[in-house]
Amino acid sequence: MSGQWFSLTMFSRVLLLISIVTSPLFSHPCEPDTDDDSFVHPEDQYAxxxxxxxxxxxxxxxxxxxxxxxxxxxxxxxxxxxxxxxxxxxxxxxxxxxxxxxxxxxxxxxxxxxxxxxxxxxxxxxxxxxxxxxxxxQCDKCYDTSTKGSTVMSNDTQHFFHLTKLVFNCFSLEEQEAGNVCKQCKQFYRNLNTFYASLGKTSSDICMDIVESMNNTRQAWSSTFNCLVQYEDTLAVAFTLACICLLPIFLYGGTAILETKYQNEVLKRKSNMYEEIGGHSHGSSDNQAYSPSYEYMDSAYSEENPHVLPVNTIPPLDRPGPSRGMLDDSSGNTRSLIDINEQSSLNQTT
Missing domain, CATH: 1.20.58 (Methane Monooxygenase Hydroxylase; Chain G, domain 1)
Known part of the structure; x- marks a missing residue:
């Protein structure tokens, strides 16, 4: 008996579980019960x-x-x-x-x-x-929102996709006829690329539909058809490289020419200056060719203090006679300025 009761209990439990799983979930608070519009589920009362x-x-x-x-x-x-x-x-x-x-x-x-x-x-x-x-x-930049209440695609957007259509139509036509895509479609691709560059400085200034379309077109041009190398003219590239190579030659050559010209002018000026100095020297007599002027401090040199040396008593290097810093004393001997000064100090002490 107990075994039958246990089996019945287990069977009822299974039925209860199946009924719970298969029963529909409670409806949403905003969706009233289909059977009774006034019925509200208990948990929805507190939502x-x-x-x-x-x-x-x-x-x-x-x-x-x-x-x-x-x-x-x-x-x-x-x-x-x-x-x-x-x-x-x-x-x-x-x-x-x-x-x-x-x-x-x-x-x-x-x-x-x-x-x-x-x-x-x-x-x-x-x-x-x-x-x-x-x-x-940046979807708003695909449209012209100047007119309030209406949103229409801008003229730039329409023109861009028109140029894109021409490019891909050329791709398809040349592929069907086994033609040269890079040569025949180059002008269409250039027109599209130039117009895209005029829409904004960076991709953040352009509608993303246009940016992605241009990226796909460039990928087809460079990767699918391998037209990247043939995009620019060979003559323009060669001219640019030649200018870059010749620029250092012109730069250093011009610098050398200007430097030589400047040195020649400097040498010419120095030569003229030496000629003027030589002309003045020959115009004077031999006895007066060297006539240095000596300055004396006061008349006390010869009267009150004969041992005080004049200010400008050191002869120049090219003057014949004693060497620099040497003077003739009263006895005709050549003595240095230091010796004369020491002798003068001794005489003043005595």
């Missing part, structure tokens, strides 16, 4: 979500889901800015409607209840990430 906020939650759920699906689908090749404009505008409208409603429901606004009431803030993160994808991609 921090006012029924008035359900419309905003539904709008964000639908628009964010559509935008995320669009961005993932158009990420490769990257055409998010062109293909997901409507989805992003719907997200913006739903978020603006949420922020514009400042009415308090159960003590707080719907934006507080949906975006900041829980720790993880899932809705807020998904919303900000979606806005960040659009802003980082």
């Amino acid at each position: 921090m979500l006012a029924p008035e906020c359900c419309q905003y939650l539904s709008g964000l759920s639908e628009t964010l889901s559509a935008f995320v699906a669009c961005t993932v689908w158009n990420a490769k090749p990257f055409r998010v800015c062109q293909k997901c404009l409507n989805e992003y505008q719907n997200v913006t409208k739903a978020s603006d409607a949420l922020y514009d409603d400042t009415t308090n429901y159960n003590g707080s606004t719907c934006s507080d209840q949906l975006l900041s009431s829980d720790k993880e803030a899932v809705i807020y993160k998904v919303l900000t990430d979606s806005q960040k994808i659009w802003s980082i991609s």
